[in-house]
Amino acid sequence: xAGVTQTPKFQVLKTGQSMTLQCAQDMNHNSMYWYRQDPxxxxxxxxxxxxxxxxxxxxxxxGYNVSRLNKREFSLRLESAAPSQTSVYFCASxxxxxxxxxxxxxxxxTRLSIL
Amino acid sequence: LAKTTQPIxxxxxxGQEVNITCSHNNIATNDYITWYQQFPxxxxxxxxxxxxTKVTNEVASLFIPADRKSSTLSLPRVSxxxxxxxxxxxxxxxxxDSWGKLQFGAGTQVVVTP
Numbered sequence: 001x002a003g004v005t006q007t008p009k010f011q012v013l014k015t016g017q018s019m020t021l022q023c024a025q026d027m028n029h030n031s032m033y034w035y036r037q038d039p040x041x042x043x044x045x046x047x048x049x050x051x052x053x054x055x056x057x058x059x060x061x062x063g064y065n066v067s068r069l070n071k072r073e074f075s076l077r078l079e080s081a082a083p084s085q086t087s088v089y090f091c092a093s094x095x096x097x098x099x100x101x102x103x104x105x106x107x108x109x110t111r112l113s114i115l
Numbered sequence: 116l117a118k119t120t121q122p123i124x125x126x127x128x129x130g131q132e133v134n135i136t137c138s139h140n141n142i143a144t145n146d147y148i149t150w151y152q153q154f155p156x157x158x159x160x161x162x163x164x165x166x167x168t169k170v171t172n173e174v175a176s177l178f179i180p181a182d183r184k185s186s187t188l189s190l191p192r193v194s195x196x197x198x199x200x201x202x203x204x205x206x207x208x209x210x211x212d213s214w215g216k217l218q219f220g221a222g223t224q225v226v227v228t229p
Contacts (some may be wrong), residue, residue, distance in 0.1 A: 004158075024227070030219070035219075037181070041221055042202060042218075042219035042220045042221045042222055043219040044219075045218075059218070071198050089157045090159075092158070103149065103161035103164060104151075104159075104161065105161070106157075106160070107158050108156025108157055109156070109157070109158055114157055
């Protein structure tokens, strides 16, 4: 009953370091998403993958890259971390079958601090 | 993409019914209305989704008037554990190119007190 699993749960980086956030889902969903959430704000979409093998930019893609490794896994990479990227990062997935019922299932987040 | 407007915060007492109204004046014909709940230190959780009239599940009810320009999430007899942020989203979730465009606003912070 894992759903969406994110690793790590917490991370502290220094400015300029690189890091990859991992996300895996076990629901056989086609679509996966990466969001960031800053204090007191809603979620903002960074990148999404509508299906295995495709990725697209969301609202705030600058400074990030993603890889849809396979149907289960969608990773988010920070090549050169900046303090402005301090945030809570959420991964989500949805069935993506085009049947009109597409609720997203979220992981519990990765809390990332960049000093 | 339909923009949504909802109150920033609402306070309630245990046992009361809480109604959160979301305005979406430019909702499109194919758009669905979806509500999520988020507790501190957790990801959002899907609550309910609807297209028109009324939808009810074990957690909440969603009322959508005929013109669909607003919707109301109703939480019956709230408890302390219903304290959370509630998000209203509107979009055509049946289209591939819309999946990445659903936007979470700041949501409504609901605080339930004894």
